[in-house]
Amino acid sequence: MREFDSIKELHSLIGQDVADSDWVLIDQARINTFADATGDHQWIHVDPERAARGPFGTPIAHGFLTLSLLPLLTQQAFLIRNTQLGVNYGVNKVRFPAPVPVGSRIMGRFKLLSIDDIDPVMGVPGAQLVWQATMIREGFDKPVCVAETVVRRYGS
Numbered sequence: 001m002r003e004f005d006s007i008k009e010l011h012s013l014i015g016q017d018v019a020d021s022d023w024v025l026i027d028q029a030r031i032n033t034f035a036d037a038t039g040d041h042q043w044i045h046v047d048p049e050r051a052a053r054g055p056f057g058t059p060i061a062h063g064f065l066t067l068s069l070l071p072l073l074t075q076q077a078f079l080i081r082n083t084q085l086g087v088n089y090g091v092n093k094v095r096f097p098a099p100v101p102v103g104s105r106i107m108g109r110f111k112l113l114s115i116d117d118i119d120p121v122m123g124v125p126g127a128q129l130v131w132q133a134t135m136i137r138e139g140f141d142k143p144v145c146v147a148e149t150v151v152r153r154y155g156s
Contacts, residue, residue: 002078006156007127010080011115018112021073023105023138026061031102034065048102061100066145067091070133073108083155084124092130092148098137105138113148124154 002019004010010018028048035041040062043050051059071088080086100106113130120126128150135145 001076004078004080006082007080007115007129007153008156010112010129013112014114016112018110019077020110021076021108023107024069024072024076026065026100026102026104026106028059028102031059031061031065034062034068038062038064040064056099056101059102061102061104063096063145066096066100066106066135067094067147069106069135070108070147070149073133073135074110074131077108077110080153080155083153085121085154087152089128089150089152092150094145094147096145098140098142098144100137100144104144106135106144107138109134109136118152121154125156126152126154128152 031045035046044054044056045051045059045062048059051057111132111134113132116128118126118128129152131149131151133145133147133149134143137144
C-alpha cells in the first residue's frame with residue numbers, strides 16, 4: 001500500500017500510475033452473492049454446469065461485480081491521510097474488455113488523471129480526483145475492466 005500525508009502530495013503524480021492493489025479472488029461464492037444482491041442470475045454467472053457448455057467453458061463474473069470491487073481495490077492500493085471524508089462522485093467511462101472466469105484473481109492499477117479544488121463542506125476544503133482504474137486478471141495481458149472514476153475527498 002502506498003501512503004500519502006495529504007491530497008497536496010498527489011499533485012506531482014498527475015498523469016502517473018500511483019499504486020497497485022493486492023490480488024482478489026473471484027470465486028463462485030462471491031459471484032453468487034453479487035447475483036443475489038442485484039437480482040442478476042444469468043446462467044453464464046451462476047450455473048456452473050450450463051456455463052461449462054457456454055462460450056467461456058466456466059462461469060464468469062458479472063462486469064458490474066468487477067466494477068463494484070473498486071472501493072476494495074482502492075483501499076488496498078493507497079491511503080490519503082488527513083482527509084475526513086471521501087465520496088464516490090461518479091464514473092466517466094467504463095469498459096469490460098475481457099471476461100473474469102470463476103477462480104481468477106484480479107488487481108487494480110490506479111493512474112491519477114486530475115485533481116481540482118472544489119467547494120468546502122462544513123468548512124473542510126475539498127478536491128475532486130479523477131482516476132483511471134485498470135483491473136487486471138492474473139496471468140493475462142488484456143484488462144478485465146478500465147474505469148475512469150471520480151472521487152471527492154475532503155481534508156488538507
